[in-house]
Amino acid sequence: MVKRQQQPLSLNGYIVPKHIAIIMDGNGRWAKKRGLPRQAGHRQGAENLRRIVNACVEFGVQILTIYAFSTENWARPESEIKGLMRIFARVLDQETDDLNAQGVCLHHLGDLSGIEPKLQDKVRRAIEQTKDNDTLILNIAFNYGGRAEILHATKMMLADGISPDDLDEELFSSYLFTAGLPDPDIVIRTSGELRISNFLIWQAAYAEYYPTPALWPDFGREELYKAIVAYNQRERRFGLVIEE
Numbered sequence: 486m487v488k489r490q491q492q493p494l495s496l497n498g499y500i501v502p503k504h505i506a507i508i509m510d511g512n513g514r515w516a517k518k519r520g521l522p523r524q525a526g527h528r529q530g531a532e533n534l535r536r537i538v539n540a541c542v543e544f545g546v547q548i549l550t551i552y553a554f555s556t557e558n559w560a561r562p563e564s565e566i567k568g569l570m571r572i573f574a575r576v577l578d579q580e581t582d583d584l585n586a587q588g589v590c591l592h593h594l595g596d597l598s599g600i601e602p603k604l605q606d607k608v609r610r611a612i613e614q615t616k617d618n619d620t621l622i623l624n625i626a627f628n629y630g631g632r633a634e635i636l637h638a639t640k641m642m643l644a645d646g647i648s649p650d651d652l653d654e655e656l657f658s659s660y661l662f663t664a665g666l667p668d669p670d671i672v673i674r675t676s677g678e679l680r681i682s683n684f685l686i687w688q689a690a691y692a693e694y695y696p697t698p699a700l701w702p703d704f705g706r707e708e709l710y711k712a713i714v715a716y717n718q719r720e721r722r723f724g725l726v727i728e729e
Contacts, residue, residue: 494710496544499717502670503729504548505541505709506692509534511676511700529702530533531572535580540706541621542587543714544713548622548666550594552684558629559599573627576603581611588620594627594662596637624663631686634662671716673709675701693719 509530516526535552541549552669554569584591591612597605608627638660647656658664668688672681677698681689695712 494707496710496713499713500557501545501713502716503546504667504669505546505712506550506552506669506672506685507537507704508552508672508682509704510616510674510678510700512702514647514676515700515702523565524572526702527565527569527572533577533702533704534576535583536705537709538584538587538589538621538623541620542589543706544709546621548624548669550624550626550663550669550685553625553627554595554631555626555635555683556595556628556631557683568602570601574607577607577611581614584611584623584637585615585618588618589615590618590620590622591615592622594624594626594634596633599628603719612644622666622679624666626684629662630682631681633684635687637662658687661687668692671695671712673704673712674698675699675704691721691723693721 492681512526512530513523514526515529515558516523519525521677537551558569559566581591591614593608593612597608600608612700638657641660642652642657656699663685669685669692671693672689673695674681675697677696679696681694685692693716697708697712698706
């Protein structure tokens with residue numbers, strides 16, 4: 486089979502966001518449009534992640550955070566949940582070596598305790614294997630919710646005896662799952678939905694939002710490039726007024 490050569494995409498003059506976060510939405514709709522079961526959409530979505538990781542490495546993105554499974558997703562049908570867990574396990578088995586070779590460092594955001602022990606072990610092994618890499622940090626938000634993260638951070642601070650007088654934004658951020666990492670510059674949501682769905686509530690306070698009608702399995706390298714171009718057309722003010 487002849488491999489189709491990728492078209493060159495020039496980023497000359499464009500600022501590449503340091504930290505890109507993506508709400509990966511639309512797997513089910515992608516499958517439905519093709520008369521396929523939802524699991525086929527989830528499998529295709531997992532395949533697409535490889536393309537986006539490769540594109541982030543190519544473009545020079547330093548941190549990619551993906552919303553893979555939320556704390557609310559447990560309310561989905563049991564068969565779908567089991568299928569998602571199998572896909573996640575398979576991705577870890579099949580992709581960790583390649584990610585490691587690319588210099589990708591895996592982080593987990595969320596609560597591992599709600600996941601079956603075998604899958605927990607796979608996650609921990611992948612994190613340990615890639616911990617020294619520095620080409621791209623890949624944060625996988627799995628069994629993650631923004632509100633749950635804030636509650637977790639608050640409980641940890643109370644357990645540590647943090648005084649209210651000592652608490653500020655920097656200290657609070659150090660108790661979040663993303664401690665030590667810069668906040669996302671842009672949050673991309675695929676499938677055209679216009680909501681944040683409990684994702685990085687604290688960290689994305691001043692991120693640029695980029696909704697796209699592309700369903701996640703169709704959101705490839707060219708779509709990511711469009712998002713970066715759109716990011717460069719925004720004026721980031723962080724609540725300030727830019728004088729003319």
